[in-house]
Amino acid sequence: MTFEQLLELPVYGVPQADKDRILTAELNELTAHHRAHCEPYARLLAQLAPGDADANAPWETPYLPVGLFKSHALASVPPEDVQLVMTSSGTTGQQVSRIFLDKETARRQTLALSRIMQQVLGPDRLPMLVIDARETLADRRNLSARGVGVLGMMNFGRQHLFALDAQMALKLDELKAFLAQHGDKPFLLFGFTFMVWKYLYEPIREMGLDLSQGVLIHSGGWKKLQEQAVGNAEFKAALRQACGLRRVHNFYGMVEQVGSVFLEGDDGHLHPPSFSDVIIRHPETWEVLGPGEKGLIQVVSALPRSYPGHSILTEDLGVVHAVDSPEVERMGKAFEVIGRLPRAELRGCSDTHAFGSAR
Amino acid sequence: MKVESLVPRSGEADLSAVLKQVGRASSPPPFSEAAVDFCAAFATRLGRDPQARRYPELTALAFWIRRAELERLRREFAALENDSLLRAPRGLVFHVPPGNVDTMFVYSWLLGLLCGNRNIIRLSRNRDEPVEILCRIAGEALAEADPLLQAGNAVVSYAHEAEINAALSAACDTRVVWGGDSTVALFRHFPLAPHGTEIVFPDRFSFAALRAEAVLALDEAALAQLAEQFYNDAYWFHQLGCSSPRLAVWVGTADACRAAGDRFFPAVAETVRRKHYELPAAARMRRFTFECESILDRPVAGRRDLGRELACLRLETLEDFSREHCGGGLFWEYFAEHLGEIETMLDRRDQTLTHFGFPADELRAAARAWNGRGLDRIVPVGRALQFDRYWDGMDLFAALTRCVAVQS
Known part of the structure; x- marks a missing residue:
């Protein structure tokens, strides 16, 4: 095939x-x-x-x-064909995975991700809120896992707004302007689970903003939120209550297999x-x-x-x-x-x- | 400076008070009745304690300090002395046992005590159940011991506070530092008294040598017995004891070596299963990753995968052999034509060679030939972890006492 x-x-x-x-x-x-x-x-x-x-x-x-992708550089293409080296997130001092992408594998990843996202987003690009800072994408040749995720997901949106500044503070005025313009029709939100919680949900929980037309896609793991006893159910309930956001899809994926992500269904x-x-x-x-x-x-x-x-x-x-x-x-x-x-x-x-x- | 006192009493204590008490107590002579009685009572309590009996390493400790063994040690010690040479205690010994071999502090302490020394033992703040059991039983035994011993011994705990390490280092006559290179390096920062001596136990590497034909000649029962002895050597401390074998050198023709390994390792894996050895899931993951790294970085010529219990990587050469190891049931294998072949790979980190199938004179000749390169112990398979007064190339009886020349 x-x-x-x-x-x-x-x-x-x-x-x-x-x-x-x-x-x-x-x-x-x-x-x-x-x-x-x-x-x-x-x-x-x-x-x-x-x-x-x-x-x-x-x-x-x-x-x-x-x-093994942390300790060894494993590539099946000659170095001159490598277009992008992705690295996993890791705290300082930790070794990170290095994943070597050529044009073909990058293309496959993009197409694959797009097939998956169409299942919940539909065929059209939606206006998009990125729950992250533009600075995450600063070095495009050596992207962090977060950068890869953000960049990959940006393909599925248009008129992107990075909702956070470099200090991770919510740009509230710009968010309100975005909602005034796009908030009455479906729009896309993407961010890492913990960041969505900490930098979007927590600042706006009492504001009564209307995000009911949004589709949130998020990933990155529950470890930090579990410390606060927040699991998937609590996460979804809190967002629904705070701003009417109902369509929330978590996904599991890793920098070692970008593109073939596992997306949360209605179940x-x-x-x-x-x-x-x-x-x-x-x-x-x-x-x-x-x-x-x-x-x-x-x-x-x-x-x-x-x-x-x-x-x-x-x-x-x-x-x-x-x-x-x-x-x-x-x-x-x-x-x-x-x-x-x-x-x-x-x-x-x-x-x-x-x-x-x-x- | 406050420390947590564990023995003789438990509770908070002032370091200067502990030092004053232990420092001023007088030292009994080596192998005094009081000391031997205390150790024997310790052994008896340990053997009877229902909580302690759940831990095989505590049973082994009790066995090591049973009265008959103490009498044997007493005779061995006496042989160090003669009409013109007495052995006297060093005085105050400060023990820093390893943080993660629970029983080691007792071996270290009791050797010091039997030699007549007063002892302060430092334990870490993170203590597992076996350590708590040992402290409780030591406290009980000490409460009934000679007051001289009660005054002259203390087990304390603190979190590596530099000033406490410094004070104890300055006050002691001998410092005993276990715990490998990092702990030895840490304590080198704390000066000893000018006359102070130090006994250190840095990181070590140990391995086994087995004569292939001898293993092939075993009947099933003898093979199972050998496998069990090897299991005891290797798996008690997840292969991370300084004496645990991590490399198996087969000696014989390549065909015999291969056949012996094919026979031996499945028998070991079977023992591991039978003993319900538990390798934490993350440790197996780490082992697998380490195996893959090794296949890429070392001259690996073959692999044995016996599941969770055991894996082997056969090395083509032992040249530049890296002693890095992950523990948890991974063995290097190497085929040698003669025992003497390993000479060039030996280094000072090599501690224990466990052997099977070699005549005594061949072992002695090899030890003589390896003169100075490495290996401090050459013992049969099954005895790797058997603690002894001769350890890491030292006679601990000698190191824990002074020579007093007496001429008339």
């Missing part, structure tokens, strides 16, 4: 059995492609999955640990699009788990050609709630991200806590 054909498939309309068959072929092709074009990947495969046998199912595709669960999937594995044995069982999330995607990231074992925990559920209109898996693997300190003789210590 060509990429264009793959993209033509209904994003949420492929039954799981068909999807497994389609993805298996795509993933096998990508495994062979990266083996041929990324020497380090070939070396890894020689040890992790000896023999060049094809996978019989998506979950048999060899996977790399997400952390409140996340859904893999036709060209990617999640596989849940037992947190310790890594055996594949069925619906209802919590485990490590492996993500597979048909998009990455310029770096060997088509099958990645993440450090996130999740659970599949349903497959091809008749109650929602979406085929395939419906899942939830529960959090991250709890950190573990193995104890030994040396006080420099062994994990992460270099010795």
Whole structure:
């Protein structure tokens, strides 16, 4: 199947059995492609999955640990073809992932993301509020994960307003002007979950602004909000009450697989699009788990050609709630991200806590 | 300066009061009846305590200080002395045990105490249950011990406050620093008294050497036994003890080495399963990432994947062998034709070689040949963690006492 054909498939309309068959072929092709074009990947495969046998199912595709993109530069294209290096967010001193994109993979990501977003935004570009500062995009060749997300989503809007200034303060006058002009018809809001809460919701909660025509897309994880006991349900209820915002879609994605994001449906669960999937594995044995069982999330995607990231074992925990559920209109898996693997300190003789210590 | 006192009493204490009390107490002679009785009583209480019995490392500790073993140590100590040479305690010993091997502080303390020293032991603020159990039982045993011991021993806790470290370092006659390179480096900032001595335990690396033919010759029962001994060496501290093996050197022809590994490691993995060894999920993730990094950065020629329990990476050469390791059930493998082959990779960080299948004279000859390069202990598989007065190349009896020459 060509990429264009793959993209033509209904994003949420492929039954799981068909999807497994389609993805298996795509993933096998990508495994062979990266083996041929990324020497380090070939070396890894020689040890992790000896023999060049094809996978019989998506979950048999060899996977790399997400952390490997932090320690090693893995690319399947020559350096001169790299158009963009994306980095993951990380606090100071932490190593960040570096993902190498060429023109083709960047194009695939853009097209894929657009197919997904059309499902909730419709075919037209909407006026767009970016819940971030313009300064996030300052260095376009070395974008942070946040920058990549903002830039990627800006394709789906027009007449963009960056709602925050460089100090993360809400530009209230400009927001009001935006609403006066566009607030009576559908418009798009995008931001990172925590920033939407802290820099949009909190400042406007008592103002009685009307955002009822808005569609909010947000991502970035719940860790900071969980500390304040805010989960998805609380988040949505609070926004609905404060400004009438009802259409709120969270998504799960990572810089290592930009484009194949998992968007929240009306059922409140996340859904893999036709060209990617999640596989849940037992947190310790890594055996594949069925619906209802919590485990490590492996993500597979048909998009990455310029770096060997088509099958990645993440450090996130999740659970599949349903497959091809008749109650929602979406085929395939419906899942939830529960959090991250709890950190573990193995104890030994040396006080420099062994994990992460270099010795 | 305030510290938290754990033994003999629990509660807040003034550091100067602790120092005054322990500093002024008098030292009993080495292996005094009082000291031996206290250790034996400690062992008995430990063995009977229902809470303590849930932790195998506490059982091992109780075994190490049982009365028969203490008598053996007493005889060994006596052999250090003769008509013109007495061994006297150093005086006040300041112990800084590792923050994360729970039982180590007791080994360090009791060795100091048996040698006649007065002791102040520093524990960290974060203490797990085994440490709390040990402090409770030590307190109970000490309450019934000779008053001389009660006055001369204190276990305290504080959060690495520099001024407390400095005061104890200046006041002690000997400082014992565990906890690896970083802790040793930290304490080097705190001057000792001019006559003060220091015993340090920096980061170490340990490995196993197994003769392939000997492993292949084992029957199933003997193989299972060897696997269990290896398991004890490696997995008790998630392979992060300074003596835990992280590399297995097979000695024999390449075919024999490969066949021996194929037989041995599945048996080890089986033991790991049977013992319900728990590797935290994040630790397995870290191990897998470390494996992938190693495949890219090291001369990896083969891999064994035995699931959660165990993974092996076979190295083509031990040249420039990096001792970085993730713990949690990852073993380097290397095929050598002769035991002597490892000589060039040895370095001063190498501590314990656990061995299987070699005749004693071959081991002694090898130790002699490796002279000065590395390795402080060469012990059979199964004894890697067995603490001993000879540790890290030192005789701790000798290091914790002074020589007094007496000529008539």
